[in-house]
Amino acid sequence: MQGYDKxxxxxxxxxxxxxxxxxxxxRLHVLLVERGQEPxxxxxALPGGFVLPEESAETAAGRELAEETGLADSDGLHLEQLRTxxxxxxxxxxxxxxxxxxxxxxxxxxxxxxxxxARAEWLAYxxxxxxxxxxxxxxxxxxxxxxxxFEYTGLATAFCPPEFTLGELRKVYETVWGAELDPANFRRKxxxxxxxxxxxxxxxxLTGGRGKPxxxxxxxxxxxxxxxxxxxxxxxxxxxxxxxxx
Amino acid sequence: MQGYDKxxxxxxxxxxxxxxxxxxxxRLHVLLVERGQEPxxxxxALPGGFVLPEESAETAAGRELAEETGLADSDGLHLEQLRTxxxxxxxxxxxxxxxxxxxxxxxxxxxxxxxxxARAEWLAYxxxxxxxxxxxxxxxxxxxxxxxxFEYTGLATAFCPPEFTLGELRKVYETVWGAELDPANFRRKxxxxxxxxxxxxxxxxLTGGRGKPxxxxxxxxxxxxxxxxxxxxxxxxxxxxxxxxx
DNA sequence: ACAAAAGTGTTAGAGATACACCCATGG
DNA sequence: CCATGGGTGTATCTCTAACACTTTTGT
Numbered sequence: 153m154q155g156y157d158k159x160x161x162x163x164x165x166x167x168x169x170x171x172x173x174x175x176x177x178x179r180l181h182v183l184l185v186e187r188g189q190e191p192x193x194x195x196x197a198l199p200g201g202f203v204l205p206e207e208s209a210e211t212a213a214g215r216e217l218a219e220e221t222g223l224a225d226s227d228g229l230h231l232e233q234l235r236t237x238x239x240x241x242x243x244x245x246x247x248x249x250x251x252x253x254x255x256x257x258x259x260x261x262x263x264x265x266x267x268x269x270a271r272a273e274w275l276a277y278x279x280x281x282x283x284x285x286x287x288x289x290x291x292x293x294x295x296x297x298x299x300x301x302f303e304y305t306g307l308a309t310a311f312c313p314p315e316f317t318l319g320e321l322r323k324v325y326e327t328v329w330g331a332e333l334d335p336a337n338f339r340r341k342x343x344x345x346x347x348x349x350x351x352x353x354x355x356x357x358l359t360g361g362r363g364k365p366x367x368x369x370x371x372x373x374x375x376x377x378x379x380x381x382x383x384x385x386x387x388x389x390x391x392x393x394x395x396x397x398x
Numbered sequence: 399m400q401g402y403d404k405x406x407x408x409x410x411x412x413x414x415x416x417x418x419x420x421x422x423x424x425r426l427h428v429l430l431v432e433r434g435q436e437p438x439x440x441x442x443a444l445p446g447g448f449v450l451p452e453e454s455a456e457t458a459a460g461r462e463l464a465e466e467t468g469l470a471d472s473d474g475l476h477l478e479q480l481r482t483x484x485x486x487x488x489x490x491x492x493x494x495x496x497x498x499x500x501x502x503x504x505x506x507x508x509x510x511x512x513x514x515x516a517r518a519e520w521l522a523y524x525x526x527x528x529x530x531x532x533x534x535x536x537x538x539x540x541x542x543x544x545x546x547x548f549e550y551t552g553l554a555t556a557f558c559p560p561e562f563t564l565g566e567l568r569k570v571y572e573t574v575w576g577a578e579l580d581p582a583n584f585r586r587k588x589x590x591x592x593x594x595x596x597x598x599x600x601x602x603x604l605t606g607g608r609g610k611p612x613x614x615x616x617x618x619x620x621x622x623x624x625x626x627x628x629x630x631x632x633x634x635x636x637x638x639x640x641x642x643x644x
Numbered sequence: 645a646c647a648a649a650a651g652t653g654t655t656a657g658a659g660a661t662a663c664a665c666c667c668a669t670g671g
Numbered sequence: 672c673c674a675t676g677g678g679t680g681t682a683t684c685t686c687t688a689a690c691a692c693t694t695t696t697g698t
Contacts, residue, residue, distance in 0.1 A: 163409035164449075166484070166495050203410075205493065209484040236482040236497045238412070238455040247451065249412050249495070251482045319649070337688065339651070356650095363649025364695040379686075565676070583661065585678070590659095602677095609676030610668040625659075 165248045168213045169200035169287065171234070171294030172221065172255040173277070175311045175327050180277040182291065183220065191244055192284035198291065199272065200250070209233070209251040217255055220272055228371065230256040230310035234294055242286050254294040256310035302328055304380040306348050309371035315352060317366035318342060329383045341381055347374025411494045414459045415446035415533065417480070417540035418467065418501040419523070421557045421573050426523040428537065429466065437490055438530035444537065445518065446496070455479070455497040463501055466518055474617065476502040476556035480540055488532050500540040502556035548574055550626040552594050555617035561598060563612035564588060575629045587627055593620025 172183035184196040199220045203212040210233065214225045223229055234252040242248065277295065282288060301307045302325060309316070311324045322338045342348055349369040356365040418429035430442040445466045449458040456479065460471045469475055480498040488494065523541065528534060547553045548571060555562070557570045568584045588594055595615040602611035 164412045164495075166410045166412070203484065203495075206486050208486060209482060209495070233481050235479050236455060238449065238497065240452050240454060249410075249449075249455070249497075251484065251495075317650090334688070334690085335649080336651075336653090336690085341687090362647070362697055364651075366650055382687095384688090563677085580662075581676080582663085582678075582680090587660090608670060608674075610678075612677055628660090630661095 163247075165246060166203045166209070167200055167248055167250045168203060168209050168216060169198045169237075169250045169252045169290055170213060170216055170220070170255055171198055171252065171291050172217065172257060173294075173298060173311075174257050174259070174274065175324055176259070176274065178323065178327055180327055181274040182277050182280065184273060184275050184280060184283070185220075186271040186273075187284055195282070195284040196275070196280055197284035198252075198287045203251070209253075213251075213253040213255075221257060223257055228258050228310055228312070228314060230307060234290070234297060237286055237290060239286065250290075252290045252294065254297055256298065256307065258311060258313055299328060299383075303382055304377050306371065306374050306377060309349070312371070315368045315370060317357065317368060318349075319366055321349070321369075325381075325383075331384055333384070338381075341379075345374070345377050345379070345381070347372040348377060409493075411492060412449045412455070413446055413494055413496045414449060414455050414462060415444045415483075415496045415498045415536055416459060416462055416466070416501055417444055417498065417537050418463065418503060419540075419544060419557075420503050420505070420520065421570055422505070422520065424569065424573055426573055427520040428523050428526065430519060430521050430526060430529070431466075432517040432519075433530055441528070441530040442521070442526055443530035444498075444533045449497070455499075459497075459499040459501075467503060469503055474504050474556055474558070474560060476553060480536070480543060483532055483536060485532065496536075498536045498540065500543055502544065502553065504557060504559050545574060545629075549628055550623050552617060552620050552623060555595070558617070561614045561616060563603065563614060564595075565612055567595070567615070571627075571629075577630055579630070584627075587625075591620070591623050591625070591627070593618040594623060 170183075174181050174183075183199060185199045187193055187195050187197050199216060201212065201216050203209055207215070210231075213231055213233075217229075217231060218224060225231070232254055234254050236249060236251045238249045240247060242250070283291065298307070308321060308324045308328070311328075312320055318339050319335070321342065322333055322335060325338070326333055350372045352368040352370060354368065356367055416429075420427050420429075429445060431445050433439055433441050433443050445462060447458070447462050449455055453461070456477075459477060459479075463475075463477060464470060471477070478500055480500050482495060482497045484495045486493060488496070526537075529537065544553070554567060554570045554574070557574075558566055564585050565581070567588065568579055568581060571584070572579055596618045598614040598616060600614065602613055
């Protein structure tokens with residue numbers, strides 16, 4: 153921050169990498185792209201790209217997400233910075249510092265194969281083979297963070313359509329955490345946390361055909377949950393670099 | 399991550415900025431340096447510097463911390479990546495992307511005025527004027543993260559000497575949170591959380607002269623606390639980007 | 645009628661809060 | 672002896688987990 157000569161050092165490239173999650177068919181999925189060139193040609197990788205000269209990393213991440221999924225930054229969409237990966241040898245070609253982001257998107261939008269030639273696809277989380285570069289680590293970090301944030305934020309609604317039932321919301325939790333939750337207690341906790349969800353006065357909708365029609369809710373304004381919704385029996389692994397509970 | 403030409407873009411400089419905290423005399427302090435040159439000459443700023451070509455941001459942060467405080471990376475010291483600040487205009491001279499870190503150090507080591515000319519000093523948190531660049535925001539983010547992490551990690555021991563009493567540990571919590579804690583309940587919670595602190599079988603030490611001698615403890619191996627140690631009556635503000643509860 | 649999911653109620657236990665109280669030391 | 676801080680005990684309250692039960696639909 154003191155000596156300043158913009159050519160004093162080998163130039164650094166700054167990129168963003170995105171771990172984009174969605175819940176489809178009761179499984180957590182990640183958006184991956186297939187690399188067309190060396191290194192790691194043919195391997196799957198996280199979508200991403202360079203930060204342009206007039207962009208912040210956040211802007212670049214939003215742009216890449218839109219290019220890859222067609223989702224505008226408005227929608228129920230959640231995009232959050234994870235951390236920065238800067239090992240000198242993480243890309244064999246040159247010095248690349250990557251700011252990683254985690255994104256949560258509602259129902260699986262059609263996969264647009266991005267403007268760049270690469271093939272993009274939703275893969276069930278856990279079924280993907282080894283990814284290119286250090287992307288396995290980034291993806292694992294992103295997954296940890298999302299799991300942890302589900303406990304003390306209303307983030308789970310980012311996986312739901314604008315209107316959803318409590319059963320659907322519970323299914324999202326169960327899918328992401330890989331644990332079963334008691335419907336009765338889940339209901340009480342969610343409704344007892346002010347600002348988490350807002351009831352829609354209108355009608356009720358059938359769930360999957362079977363069962364009593366469920367009431368509809370919208371995501372509420374609360375960002376932090378009080379009290380938190382703790383996952384069962386799990387000793388919370390280390391918190392990702394953010395906090396809360398955080 | 400696809401097109402690769404290391405000179406295709408204006409070079410980015412990558413730096414680290416450090417928010418270094420300590421607890422001294424019952425007050426939370428931050429390490430700041432006085433800038434000697436424009437822009438912001440005469441203003442206080444967070445210590446930091448360039449990431450060298452063969453370093454990761456983590457290595458650079460550890461090096462800068464050692465240069466500034468003389469503390470080796472061993473000691474009870476805690477250093478953690480916060481997030482990356484990359485607004486295009488955050489430095490008027492050129493494009494600088496900064497990876498911010500938060501550090502917690504035990505008792506105030508003597509301030510070494512760093513190898514770079516700038517004057518370095520511990521200032522009580524909250525008394526510093528406006529900082530250079532976007533450092534006010536970085537410092538505030540770091541403070542939020544530290545407060546939040548005190549709830550669900552054993553981080554507070556990073557502010558204590560290797561051996562400490564529960565009264566000292568409680569004072570750290572009270573100082574950082576700015577709240578009073580019930581000594582009896584604090585004791586029970588800390589001792590009831592396995593791995594938080596380990597008792598030292600040896601002798602007991604007097605606290606400040608007055609009162610019954612207190613038992614000594616060392617920081618335990620636990621990184622996450624179960625159950626968490628919640629700060630009183632405060633609705634936990636938003637969690638910093640990491641984890642539980644932020 | 646039956647299965648399945650929504651929604652309500654109830655109970656037993658864990659954890660938190662608030663205090664009262666005893667212990668050991670310095671002045 | 673008294674103020675101060677360490678350390679123990681305990682009653683009350685809240686929150687949670689577990690599970691029984693009712694309601695409303697589709698088949």
